[in-house]
Amino acid sequence: MVKCCSAIGCASRCLPNSKLKGLTFHVFPTDENVKRKWVLAMKRLDVNAAGIWEPKKGDVLCSRHFKKTDFDRSAPNIKLKPGVIPSIFDSPSHLQEHSYSVMDSPKKLKHKLDHVISELEDTKKSLRNVLDREKRFQKSLRKTIRELKDECLISQETANRLEAFCWECCQESIERDYIS
Secondary structure, eight states: OBBBBBBBOOOOBBBBGGGGTTTOEOOSSSSHHHHHHHHHHHHHHHTTTTEEOOTTTTEEEEEESSGGGGGSSSSSEEEEOTTTOOOOOOOHHHHTTTTOOOOOHHHHHHHHHHOOOOOOHHHHHHHHHHHHHHHHHHHHHHHHHHHHHHSSSSHHHHHHHHHHHHHHHHHHHHHHHOOO
């Protein structure tokens, strides 16, 4: 199977005459930190998984994405120097305006994520407060039903219906509490 460069918009293919043309292909590093830097430098998202793209075992980048100074040419086979990060990417302009590539720095993405998490926590607190108020209201309603029944202002049948209604509301509230 012909290997293709994993960079967005790059059409380089690893063919038998590629080396003669000065084009080399490089597998992703096994060191997780360096591999992560390569992936972030590519600014590529996995649109199917709604996250940052992760290279598979056979994925490669071509030499067009590295500076000339990134290569060790002292050996017969051209190799990348240890720890180099690809830095040359020409993403097509129509992809730069969409979510197909990561346009923000990792710090900016982290800040956005922290903000969303904070909003989520605030929403959860607000929901808990609403549910607590609902429980207090139901307790108060039950007390009022009991008082009305005790003072013979409503019939036993009406009191039972109102209690059943309060019980159903309470059960639904409990189910919502356990779901969240």
